[in-house]
Structures are given as C-alpha cells and as structure tokens.
C-alpha cells in the first residue's frame with residue numbers, strides 16, 4: 705500500500721510524459737449508487753465525490769496535466785429531489801470557501817462554466833470571488849461545469865454572435881470555428897483530449913458537445929467515489945494506446 709502511494713505521487717513510469725492529454729474532462733457519475741451500496745444516504749456519495757475530485761486535481765498537477773474540467777451539475781439536475789439540489793448547492797459553496805486559499809497557494813486557476821445567473825446568490829458570490837482571485841494563476845486550469853448544458857451553451861453563443869451581426873459588429877462571413885469557440889463559455893481553454901466517464905454509461909449527457917469533437921472517450925464501470933489514482937492511471941494508459949488521427953489516415 706505504502707509502495708503504491710509513493711509510486712502514484714509521480715507519473716507512473718509506463719506512461720509517456722510527452723503524450724499525456726493536455727486537458728482531461730470528467731463526468732463524475734455514480735455517487736448515489738456508491739452511497740447506496742454502502743448503506744449511506746446519497747449525499748455521502750457527493751461528499752466523497754468532492755474528495756476524489758480534489759485528489760484528481762492534485763494528481764493532474766503532480767503528473768503534469770494542465771487542464772481538468774468536471775461536470776458538477778447539469779441543467780437537467782434541477783429535476784432531482786429539492787433536498788438533494790439544495791445539498792449540492794450548499795456543498796459547492798462550502799467547498800469553494802474551504803479550498804480557495806489552497807487553490808491560490810497552489811497556483812490553480814478555477815473557472816465556472818454554465819448558466820451561472822440562476823444559481824443561488826450566495827453561491828454566485830463565492831464563484832465570482834474564486835474566479836477573480838485565481839484568474840492570473842497558471843499551474844492548472846480547473847473548470848467546473850455548473851448548471852451547464854452543451855446545447856444551451858451553443859444556443860447562447862449563437863445568440864451573442866447573431867446580436868453582433870445585427871449591430872453590424874460582425875459580418876456573417878466572419879463566422880468560423882475559431883470565432884464560434886470564442887463565444888462559448890470555455891473561450892480560451894484548449895478542448896479536452898480525453899473524456900472520462902465513470903459508472904459505465906456510454907453517453908455524453910449534453911457535456912461540452914462542441915469541445916468534445918475530437919476527444920478520446922474512456923468509460924469505466926468504477927463509480928466516481930472509487931475513482932482513484934490507480935483508475936486514472938488505467939485511463940491514461942488506454943489513452944496512450946489510441947491513435948489520434950483527427951480525420952487523417954494512419955502513417
């Protein structure tokens with residue numbers, strides 16, 4: 705056990721440092737099922753999920769991965785029982801309060817993407833504070849998708865471009881992939897190279913639809929609260945066995 709902890713504090717030797725993904729995105733599924741298997745209430749799964757996410761962020765820093773994006777709350781998640789929604793909103797706020805000083809000290813830039821205007825005001829304040837105070841940090845870009853939906857993101861980008869065309873700021877011919885990307889919530893962030901989804905479902909669930917165009921997808925049956933460094937190692941090994949052709953033919 706001690707041996708593996710020592711090993712996992714550094715990039716595992718069988719991984720090629722030059723072929724790591726720059727940006728990893730995660731769909732953290734399975735918190736509720738994990739809690740149920742342990743005979744615990746669902747919220748215990750979310751609490752454990754936060755610890756796992758925190759260690760993954762640290763692991764990315766340890767192993768030299770420069771961007772991590774996590775799907776924390778989708779636009780569809782409002783349909784969950786009110787108690788669970790309230791718990792999650794409170795949890796996000798408490799995590800930000802608790803972790804901000806450490807993120808500043810560790811040079812982490814945190815960014816939230818999604819329709820943030822409809823989140824509880826106290827959470828919005830905490831989000832603004834954390835984004836403002838880490839905006840110049842550069843060791844790792846940590847993005848949290850909250851009240852996020854990929855289709856909604858594309859619609860809002862289209863609206864804002866259409867408005868600029870209407871006002872004469874842009875011509876329709878100016879619209880290309882780069883310009884469109886710059887109107888997404890994730891403007892300025894490189895697209896994910898690897899998407900990891902836990903708990904076995906083979907779906908994108910409206911996550912980063914535009915940005916995921918060329919991402920490699922890794923699905924594991926492991927539930928999110930059990931997704932540790934060993935599991936991340938497996939995901940990266942699988943990624944490094946893929947041939948990323950971006951539409952080209954093999955050499």
Ligand code: FPP
Nearest residue numbers: 732733734735736737753754776796799848
């Ligand atoms: C999916 O499991 C998980 C969520 C909807 C919440 C994930 C949120 C966190 C781990 C907190 C992140 C916090 C911050 C501030 C970054 P599920 O409930 O859908 O599990 P199930 O499919 O087993 O029911």
